[in-house]
Amino acid sequence: MTTMQDVARQAGVSLSTVSYALNGNRPIAQETRDRIQAAIDELGYRRNAAARSLAARRSHVLALVLPTVAGGLSGTLGEFAESAAQTARDAGYHLVIWPFDRREHDEVRDLVGQGQADGVLLMEVALDDARVEALASSGVPFTLIGRTRDPEGTSYVDIDFERTITDAVEHLADLGHRTVGFVNHSQRSEVELYGPTVRARDAFLAAAEERHLAPVHVTCDESPVAGRRAALEILVRAPRTTAIITMNESATFGVTSLLRERRIEIPRDMSVVAVVTSSEVGAMYDPPLTSYLAPGRTLGRYAVEELLAALGGPPRRDAPRLVACALAPGGSTGPAPS
Incomplete structure (x- = not known):
């Protein structure tokens, strides 16, 4: 298995320089960064997720909190979860599901406090939701897929x-x-x-x-x-x-x-x-x-992008917080019978 030492040897740099380039802890000259990336590509090196987490003191995990659904996810929820997982993966994160309902806010807060996730996506939101208060008090970044009664100042996306x-x-x-x-x-x-x-x-x-x-x-x-x-x-x-x-x-x-x-x-x-x-x-x-x-796929992407922005990623520009459902004409509507 290819190691970071192999990458350093191939690029002609020290092991610490490779580590700095991968973790972003110190500025690295672009020419050096390019050599390291070329070595990674040539050798097919893949960083160990656990080692990366320890080095960065981050889990590189995003948690999706939603109630347990009897019979599995609906088609709509499935589209959302699939899109959210892919967007997280593209940014170097893993998406995991935490099946907690609205009454289990203490359990959500406990897991967040243990550092199990860098950020949280919260679904199935009530107008008055104790889970939102628990997350706000934890200091961990979170984004709602839904809205409370007064969402001002909260990161959220939702169906209109x-x-x-x-x-x-x-x-x-x-x-x-x-x-x-x-x-x-x-x-x-x-x-x-x-x-x-x-x-x-x-x-x-x-x-x-x-x-x-x-x-x-x-x-x-x-x-x-x-x-x-x-x-x-x-x-x-x-x-x-x-x-x-x-x-x-x-x-x-x-x-x-x-x-x-x-x-x-x-x-x-x-x-x-x-x-x-x-x-x-x-x-x-x-x-x-x-x-x-x-708009399950759209909201899945928007929600993760909102959360990544809170984690220090690029801001999500010119994207609406509310997205209406689009009409797909079918054969089940017609003029009212006389």
Whole structure:
């Protein structure tokens, strides 16, 4: 195995000069730095991660904190994690997942205090989130994927739920729909003031009022069975409903299943729009869902770039903190039935 001593011998410099060049502890002449890099490339030398961490007193690890998800990551979360991991890798960091929910803020603080990560990415953020307070008190750099009630002064990126939901409501209103249902996340997430649930609910009701629509908002657990119950609740509460927006990937399967069972044809009798989802999920349906695609890959990159800037990397310039979901037209929306 090639060693740092081999690199020094090949480049004709001392071992300490190679170490300084790799760790950036002292300025090295560009010509010397180029010779060292040429030797590294020729010999195929790869620095030992543990040794590098000891020399720099850094772990070169970024931690992604998110709650444990039954059944694994959704398509949207998977896109985010994959993009974040690649961006971290390109910058010389490893991304690891810490599965802690919002009540386990002490555990997050303890791991951070042990130097297990140089920086933290925090997902699934509530409007009032004790994990944010724990991280702020630790002094370790962190970036939120989401927003607290007042995010001023905090490093964050997030989906623009207000814009996305408003766009979906306007899309249906322009098609002539006057009574619109919305299948949100769970009632528990609403009670716990989970940011996306609360912001989407408020945006839906405000947009419906703006367009003089009759809104039907329901909370729903993350499962197809719960989605069936949510769809039935909408039909019972508002029989004139002609369109449903879903922001719950698992429940959407149940919504469409209940409509088929009731012989309610999509989109002739009922239009369906999925928001904060992926193109892969939308393509699973017949007809394919009209969707507002979650910017998972974009936010994954933005979040890591924000965190790297806090760790002394280059600043993230001219990039928005809020990114709306983009419309992907499908076959599940059409004019309101007469």
